[in-house]
Amino acid sequence: MYAQPSATAKFLGKVPYGTVLTILESKTGWARVSAESSGLTGWVRSQAFTTKDLNLKAGAAASGASSTEVSLAGRGFTEEIEQGYKKKNPTLDFADIDKMEALVFSDQDLDSFLTDGGLDPDGGRP
Amino acid sequence: MRVSPFLCWTAGLALVTSSLPAFDFGQLVPDSKTLQLVGRSVESVNKANQDLTPLQQYYLGRAFGATILQNRKPLDNEAANRYVNEVGQALVQASDQPPTYAGYHFLIIDSPEANAFSAPGGFILITKGLVKMTTNEAELAAVLAHEIGHVALDHGVKAIQKDRLTGAWVGIGADAAKTLGPSEVAQMTEAFEGSVTDLTKAVVDKGYSRDTEFEADSRAVTVLRRTGISPRALLGMLQELRGMPQGNGSSLSKTHPSPQDRIDRVKKLVGSDGQVTVSPTQESRYQAALGGI
Numbered sequence: 001m002y003a004q005p006s007a008t009a010k011f012l013g014k015v016p017y018g019t020v021l022t023i024l025e026s027k028t029g030w031a032r033v034s035a036e037s038s039g040l041t042g043w044v045r046s047q048a049f050t051t052k053d054l055n056l057k058a059g060a061a062a063s064g065a066s067s068t069e070v071s072l073a074g075r076g077f078t079e080e081i082e083q084g085y086k087k088k089n090p091t092l093d094f095a096d097i098d099k100m101e102a103l104v105f106s107d108q109d110l111d112s113f114l115t116d117g118g119l120d121p122d123g124g125r126p
Numbered sequence: 127m128r129v130s131p132f133l134c135w136t137a138g139l140a141l142v143t144s145s146l147p148a149f150d151f152g153q154l155v156p157d158s159k160t161l162q163l164v165g166r167s168v169e170s171v172n173k174a175n176q177d178l179t180p181l182q183q184y185y186l187g188r189a190f191g192a193t194i195l196q197n198r199k200p201l202d203n204e205a206a207n208r209y210v211n212e213v214g215q216a217l218v219q220a221s222d223q224p225p226t227y228a229g230y231h232f233l234i235i236d237s238p239e240a241n242a243f244s245a246p247g248g249f250i251l252i253t254k255g256l257v258k259m260t261t262n263e264a265e266l267a268a269v270l271a272h273e274i275g276h277v278a279l280d281h282g283v284k285a286i287q288k289d290r291l292t293g294a295w296v297g298i299g300a301d302a303a304k305t306l307g308p309s310e311v312a313q314m315t316e317a318f319e320g321s322v323t324d325l326t327k328a329v330v331d332k333g334y335s336r337d338t339e340f341e342a343d344s345r346a347v348t349v350l351r352r353t354g355i356s357p358r359a360l361l362g363m364l365q366e367l368r369g370m371p372q373g374n375g376s377s378l379s380k381t382h383p384s385p386q387d388r389i390d391r392v393k394k395l396v397g398s399d400g401q402v403t404v405s406p407t408q409e410s411r412y413q414a415a416l417g418g419i
Contacts, residue, residue: 036222076178076291077185077318084315085189085322093195097188100200100233100249103211110219113212114353117263118405123220124352 001042005030012042178246178283178291184227187247189322190282194235194243194251194330201234201254201419209415210234213263214250214270220352221278221345230277232270234419240370241378243329244273246282254419256378259366263408264359266416267350272360275345281338285328286321333381340383340391347395356402357395364389 003010005027021033024041034041086094105113114121178186201207214232230248240259242252250273260266276282328334334342347357367378368385382388404412 077182077314077321079185080311081314081318082185082188084311085318088315088319091196092189092192094188094192096195096200096233097191097249100191100231101228103208103231104229105212105215110212110215114216114219117216117408117411118354119216120220120352120354124354 001033001035001040001044003042005032005043009043013038013040180227180247183246183283185247185318186282186321186325187226187245187249189318190243190245190325190329191233191249191251193322193326198235198237198253201236203234203419205415206257206419207232207234209411210252210257210266210270213267214274217267217271217274217349217353218248220349221274226277230274239378240367241381242269242273244276244282245325245329246277246280248277250274250277257416257419259370260363260416261366262359262402262404263412264350264355264402264404265363265366266412267353267355268346268357268360268363271346271349271353272342274349275342276334276338278345279338279341281334281342282325282329285334286324290317290320290324330381336383336387339388343388343392344395347392351399356399357392358399359402361389361392361396362402364392 001012003012021035021044024032024034026032030043030045032041032043086092111121113119211232214230218230226246226248228247230250232250232252234257235251235253237253238255239253240256242250242256244250250270252269252273256269257266260269333339343360346360350357350359364385368389
């Protein structure tokens, strides 16, 4: 994370695994974000993110991640592994898990549920 | 400005394609405002469990759920399951851990025993017996908040033996440019199977450590409070459990500290919180959904 939208600007610090960031503003190629856990606020490069599928194809390491990193992220437990596991354990009940996952709520539904019940739709956030 | 993690799980995962000092490698949930970054580093080989990506945790959670449902059937009551999910989602929006890959999901198991199970990836199963022990929406929320706490604190992931994953990933990591060969797939499937076994053992048979349960209670207190529910509802629920005849809840008492120990700890956390109140709307929707189960 940098103090300014530039790689030559002062380096403020790293953001650890799993951090949720809030985007405060965007500029071409950069976003100013804050990390709630550490209280750190600064600029990160927006091109660092893409919407490509997580399941990496060979060659995706070209961008700088080492081959080990790529394999860790893209080759772990995947659909393919689940299929193999299902085959070995045919009595497992994945159909009900699929059904369980299919139940989703819109933001509006959830907001109404909270508000109607007199609960806090902002989860205690100001 | 901030969007709750719950609200942003509509898109798939993405990954970093250029290396930054801040993020060696990662993925994010695209959303207009909130990004979830999952950084990775080479050192993660040594702590592979903690660094299971949300996608991998998701597959583990699915397999865990499928294992639990081998011998237990879901409650065939759409309204009841829907309501439990609504209460659960209401709490998730107040929980401050990174979102899971596919959001949280809740399911009532058609069993008279009193228990609840949670797995990585946000799969939470609660028995009909435990649902029936709750007396109102706030107490149901207290149970679900405890389970959400387990997920948020990665308790399931931590229960997986350290060497399960390290071996598989190191072996394959050396050859990452190729697609997985049959022996690598077999190795990974074995690691997966072992991980699910560890998880099931921890959650169903052994239980997490006492401290882990107290941590989940503590997290539940925070989440309940943020949602606008007095965390005293958790105390109420624990008192119900304490009053349960011996043997009735054997599966839960086997895996959790005694309700009295938990009550003693939770009491210290809820000092200034008011009594549990339930609005007429909360009461009527609770009765409508669960009164008849």
